[in-house]
Amino acid sequence: MSPANRTSPAGRTTPGPARRLLPRATRFLRHRRRVLVRLGGWSLLESAQTFLVGYGVAQALDRGFLAGSTGTGLVWLAVAAAATVAGGLAVRGVFRGLADLVEPLRDGLLRHVVTRALHGAVAAPARADSSSVSRLTHQTELARDSFAGLVLVLRSFVFTAAGALAGLASLHPLLLLVVVPPLVLGLLLFTATLVPMAARQRDFLDADEALSTRYGAVAAGLRDIVACGAERRTAGEAEALVATEVGAARSLARWAAARTMALGVAGHLPIVLLLLAIPWLLDRGLTAGALLGALTYLTQSLLPALRTLMSALGAAGTRLLVILDRLVGADPPRRSAPAAEEPAAPVPAAPVRSAAGSRVELRSVTFAYGPGAQPVLREVDLTVEPGEHLVVVGPSGIGKSTLAAVVAGLLVPGRGEVLVDGAPPLAAGRSAGELARRRVLIPQQAYVFTGTLRENLLYLCPDDRPGDRPGDSPVTGPGEDGPEERMAASVAAVGLGPLAARLGGLDAVVDPAALSQGERQLIALGRAHLSPAPLVLLDEATCHLDPQAEARAERAFADRPGTLVVIAHRISSAHRADRVLVMDGARATAGSHRELLERSPLYRDLVGRWHTGRDGGPTARPGRESTPA
Numbered sequence: 001m002s003p004a005n006r007t008s009p010a011g012r013t014t015p016g017p018a019r020r021l022l023p024r025a026t027r028f029l030r031h032r033r034r035v036l037v038r039l040g041g042w043s044l045l046e047s048a049q050t051f052l053v054g055y056g057v058a059q060a061l062d063r064g065f066l067a068g069s070t071g072t073g074l075v076w077l078a079v080a081a082a083a084t085v086a087g088g089l090a091v092r093g094v095f096r097g098l099a100d101l102v103e104p105l106r107d108g109l110l111r112h113v114v115t116r117a118l119h120g121a122v123a124a125p126a127r128a129d130s131s132s133v134s135r136l137t138h139q140t141e142l143a144r145d146s147f148a149g150l151v152l153v154l155r156s157f158v159f160t161a162a163g164a165l166a167g168l169a170s171l172h173p174l175l176l177l178v179v180v181p182p183l184v185l186g187l188l189l190f191t192a193t194l195v196p197m198a199a200r201q202r203d204f205l206d207a208d209e210a211l212s213t214r215y216g217a218v219a220a221g222l223r224d225i226v227a228c229g230a231e232r233r234t235a236g237e238a239e240a241l242v243a244t245e246v247g248a249a250r251s252l253a254r255w256a257a258a259r260t261m262a263l264g265v266a267g268h269l270p271i272v273l274l275l276l277a278i279p280w281l282l283d284r285g286l287t288a289g290a291l292l293g294a295l296t297y298l299t300q301s302l303l304p305a306l307r308t309l310m311s312a313l314g315a316a317g318t319r320l321l322v323i324l325d326r327l328v329g330a331d332p333p334r335r336s337a338p339a340a341e342e343p344a345a346p347v348p349a350a351p352v353r354s355a356a357g358s359r360v361e362l363r364s365v366t367f368a369y370g371p372g373a374q375p376v377l378r379e380v381d382l383t384v385e386p387g388e389h390l391v392v393v394g395p396s397g398i399g400k401s402t403l404a405a406v407v408a409g410l411l412v413p414g415r416g417e418v419l420v421d422g423a424p425p426l427a428a429g430r431s432a433g434e435l436a437r438r439r440v441l442i443p444q445q446a447y448v449f450t451g452t453l454r455e456n457l458l459y460l461c462p463d464d465r466p467g468d469r470p471g472d473s474p475v476t477g478p479g480e481d482g483p484e485e486r487m488a489a490s491v492a493a494v495g496l497g498p499l500a501a502r503l504g505g506l507d508a509v510v511d512p513a514a515l516s517q518g519e520r521q522l523i524a525l526g527r528a529h530l531s532p533a534p535l536v537l538l539d540e541a542t543c544h545l546d547p548q549a550e551a552r553a554e555r556a557f558a559d560r561p562g563t564l565v566v567i568a569h570r571i572s573s574a575h576r577a578d579r580v581l582v583m584d585g586a587r588a589t590a591g592s593h594r595e596l597l598e599r600s601p602l603y604r605d606l607v608g609r610w611h612t613g614r615d616g617g618p619t620a621r622p623g624r625e626s627t628p629a
Helices: 017-030 033-065 070-123 132-171 173-220 222-228 231-276 278-283 288-328 400-408 432-438 453-457 483-493 497-503 517-530 547-559 571-576 593-599 601-612
Strands: 360-367 377-384 389-393 415-420 439-442 535-539 563-567 579-583 588-591
Touching: 017 033, 017 070, 033 070, 033 132, 033 288, 070 132, 070 288, 132 173, 132 288, 173 222, 173 231, 173 278, 173 288, 231 278, 231 288, 278 288, 360 400, 377 400, 377 588, 389 400, 389 571, 400 415, 400 439, 400 535, 400 563, 432 439, 439 517, 453 483, 453 517, 483 497, 483 517, 483 547, 497 517, 517 535, 517 547, 535 547, 547 563, 547 571, 571 601, 579 593, 579 601, 588 593, 593 601
Parallel strands: 389 563, 389 579, 439 535, 535 563
Antiparallel strands: 360 377, 360 415, 579 588
């Protein structure tokens, strides 16, 4: 199939970017006929300059210096020099006319990008395209500059070639017989490379964007990746994307080599043929001046114009085609109105687990991000009993997420001791996979990898994954429900069922980029709920869910056997907890919601902010520190 067209998933052949953009380009140019005529007029002056330079050199030699008339030769050289000055004035006029062609293009692109981004954001607020910023700034400027360069280059080549060929014909028609065939052949070869070059350029840009998107997702979900022990899988996915981009770059380089060969045929071969044909041309009446004029046309006019044309069209041209297709291509589909939500089905009972949960102890724990930094955690003492539900609250930057990372074993305290079931989280010889089976941490930016929904949910259940050896987990004992029953219970418990149905079931392939942040959080919550880990740490893991969905998810984890630590997003989380830990920097105070309202001024202040909306609304979050993962 031609690279100009692509096949859609439904099997239909869709037009390539050149065909999609052609109607828009035709309308744009048709509305600017006067500008094009003005550019053509100035370009004719440039064409005359090209003609006079070569013709003047030939006449200076034949009628002047070789004929013994030095004055005549100098006059013809002065004519060639004057033509060069006139060409400079023509270029000045060309640039003035160019602004009237390029700036309207840029303004139209800006309007289109803004309109498209606003429509997309209104239709699907959760999936608003953040790449619009790049399109509005970087890509529109690239399109503007590339378009201006291409107009200059194409105009210059057409009129320069016309002037040079007219000059060759005026010197002797046989010169055209030597020069035109290789010139036409090289141009045809070059033209044949344009469409494949554009396709390879698009493949390279797609691969580069996919790699950048993957790295961004990995950076956002780094804590989750480490907590899940998914480093090897994540690295494998990134390596596959790197290999794809390397392959696209090599293919692009091969077509660039073909473009260089076309330049050699069109630009250098005529010169070689002219030199080889000198005896034949002299026998047929060509003068030395005509030969020198022909070489002047080829080396000083045609070859530079060809080199500039092929370089611009091969690089800037294909880039402009791809960028314009991205900027003004098919509009994003409008999201239809969501269907009315069905009444919630009865929630199956959570999987029965034999263990009550992990015991967590922090003994005088102090942690700072660097030797000279102020401690984020200072002499924290805390005990969380097996099966307890603890909620952590505090002002922004106080260390709540840092506390979760220390308990999870992702950060090592500078002083003090962290024990989970009597042993440090990072006990000697404990692998990342084993650590993931003992505790699960879901941060605010949930990580979902490309794969089926089933694979995402079972990632922390190695005994239930296809191909893995079955065995007893630290929480789930023998003789209990099978993996399908446990998965169905977890999906229903956290409210993942409607999303799973919309995606096409558990075996549907998940595209993380197509999911909203709340949908990614639901999948991560289902993975954590299904995991055999007796300790669950939710670090604002429900912040992108609505209050009802958040309450359902937290109830599911509260009913799930095991120990639960929640970094709070709404005050309702504190109401559902067994105990609340208030962090205020100087000390950490724990107690029930009612006890802390009496004992902790900071907790009363936080509750007041939540309820009165002083931090952004009736359910405003009290803040979250911005610390390294």
